[in-house]
Amino acid sequence: MALRKLPFDRHLSLQNVRKVVSEADGYQPHLIAPEQGYRRLIDGALNYFKGPAEASVDAVHFILKEIVRRSIGETQELKRFPSLQAEIASAAYDALERFREDSKKTTLRLVEMESSYLTVDFFRKLPLEAEKGGDPTFSNIDRYAEVHCRRIGSNVSSYVGMVSQTMRNSIPKAVVHCQVKEAKRSLLDHFYTQVGKKEGKQLAELLGEDPALMERRQKCARRLELYRKARDEIDSVSWAE
Template identity: 75%
Template structure:
């Protein structure tokens, strides 16, 4: 049955829209960046590259991706379930055997549930992988970037200088935001691949395999 357009709609519209709505602005606000960096690196952190602060901010941001990833799995599951329901209902031969029709519908739905569970595990792993191993070049570029010195005003720069402090925190938030945008672009491509592989592909290949095996044993 045709249904590809609805599935592509999940990937082309629903997923990107959900990713855009994630509360990164709040998570990477100056106030929250300061809180996370202070807790991670101490009350007088090296603000140019507080590595633990970066990691916690990135981990916290990446966690938000689990919601849209799982929602994509559920949306595709709903489409597949509807397609199966309509296909069974419109198959003339099955209308003569209501008991068999019901058994096939039950078996198909149980299979779709298994595919959904495997898909959910896979997309969550994709998100967690982004958190467990950060792109090394990101930190290399941070350490290699020249430090921007505050304007000379007769006072030596230091962690207690409010302007320098806020500028450094804003730069940390901006750097994390750029990294998260890169991760978002990656997941925007890998989540659909995982969902298609685990759900759509399996639905085409083995929707009733378990049912046939059970019938064969009777």
Template identity: 65%
Template sequence: MPVVNLTLIDLPGLTKVAVEGQSDSIVADIENMVRAYIEKPNCIILAVSPANQDLATSDAIKISREVDPKGERTFGVLTKIDLMDKGTDAVDMLEGRAYKLQFPWIGVVNRSQADINKNVDMIAARRREKEYFSSTPEYRHLASKMGSEHLGKVMSKHLEAVIKSRIPGLQSLINKTIIDLESELSRLGKPIATDAGGKLYMVMEVCRTFDGIFKEHLDGVRPGGDKIYNVFDNQLPAALKRLQFDKQLSMDNVRKLITEADGYQPHLIAPEQGYRRLIESSLISIKGPAEAAVDAVHAILKDLVHKSISETAELKQYPSLRVEVNGAAVESLERMRDESKKATLQLVEMECSYLTVDFFRKLPQDIEKGGNPTHSIFDRYNDSYLRRIGSNVLSYVNMVCASLRNSIPKSVVYCQVREAKRSLLDHFFTDLGKKEGRQLGTLLDEDPAIMQRRLSLAKRLELYRAAQSEIDSVAWSK
């Protein structure tokens, strides 16, 4: 019958006193050394006791009982059975009547010193051992359960039973370790490709991952994109409300601009040039909130780029690539900001350059309803008349503000947010296609410690997978 591999550790016998030449601590040193081995839960204890001595005084049994009180891994072994005094035997001990253990006692007959001196080999010694137990009347009924060979089989069977009972736990531990190793390998990223095409593909894949995370922020999958809406819904309207048109349209300022627009000849019917100057001077102040909205969205997009870079695990692997991607993304956002600012300010300038005629066509009708449709040329600059002009201009400016409050966000989204989603790294990709393998390699400058760590993890993972396969095959075979 084949047996599994066992590691046998022959520990020294416990001593009571230190003899000449030994240190005073020899007793404690030996006991501590023995305990260091037999306290391990995976250790099978062979408590060896000579048959020609009283088991009650056996140090091996005493210390075994201390570390293994339930006797789940302790096996009693009786030696020197053949050296017992005539008229005595070890049957009571072997059958557990003298001292019972959880597992049956096993008797062995080893080679004597004379046998060792005569170079009697182990095969012959095992044969003589079998003959002793089978031919001795007292032990004949126990012969099949005695001897070193039987001891080896018992140990092997016990070890197999222990291993089998612990297979589920081992499987769980190995599976968890494999998951942990795979997870860490995933965090470390793939190993760097060696050829230029492979390196370019790796860089592109990392950039696409970053770009996808950035879009998720804008689309609401990840937090941050809602801040852009806050600019349009709160910041821009609040900034427009803070514009002090009433100061711009104060009585003194209206009189000043109207008279300056009339020049040397006062207006005859309506101060059209005065209206235009008042409206333009008021509307031009909207450029400030419009530019602020563009800059605020730019700052948010820039912040989302930084967040996306920090959330892209692959970019942590390559510091140079992280710097390049960050620089390329911010540069693109700055180009988009400049285009957005140009387009948004053009919206304000459009309102300044062409007035909505229908609004002013209604003004004479409104005046007639007031019962004072005409004014003398000489009283065109009185307070009531100028107050009416200021009120008309303020109404028109408020109308334009309401319109721009809707059109400015559209311009900003079209020029910045939409373009950032569509072409954030387009210029970077164009430049990548022009780089050679060596230049691409500088972007993939992974830390050597990470490379070594990945190699070590891969080897460990291979070993654990092999162990998993072996243990699974044993589990299924049983």
């Protein structure tokens, strides 16, 4: 995933941190303060992972389609039956499309899961901030001071970095499980089921040969028959002599 290109610096800039924190009040001050500001910053940052996650799914989908295309094109036996070849290709592509949709749902769910529930232990290990001590002289203006906002931005950046490492491992695993493994296990299962429902005439249509190839084979058969007749004619003349 192109995680390095994600605009975390802009999202966690001093101006944006101050803006988000000033607009959010937490409902769990015992956890992190300002808790709701942290949550909004983290949620906004983690949403950036959705784009690379979907891009990973699409990249694997493209590779699998190319493998299918080459495999079908290089199978000599299928070249005799273009209808069957086209039917297999269509069924394989439909299956890959289903695998891609399942993979996207799974990878996006992983990102949403990280956004919906924070790893509390990470924040419990952070140094206690002055305002959490309940200092009565701590004003709302101080709450949004530059040093305080920079610390929040740094903490969120560290948390996003931790989640990023998790995503680097979990998203590729999800993609392999939902697309690569499924393609290997059940790429043409649906096709086999549909073929089993076809009647004799429909199956015969699938096995219809390429007209050009059929005509060429018929010409060869007629030519072979002429050779045989010529051979028999020559043999009969030889015996007569």
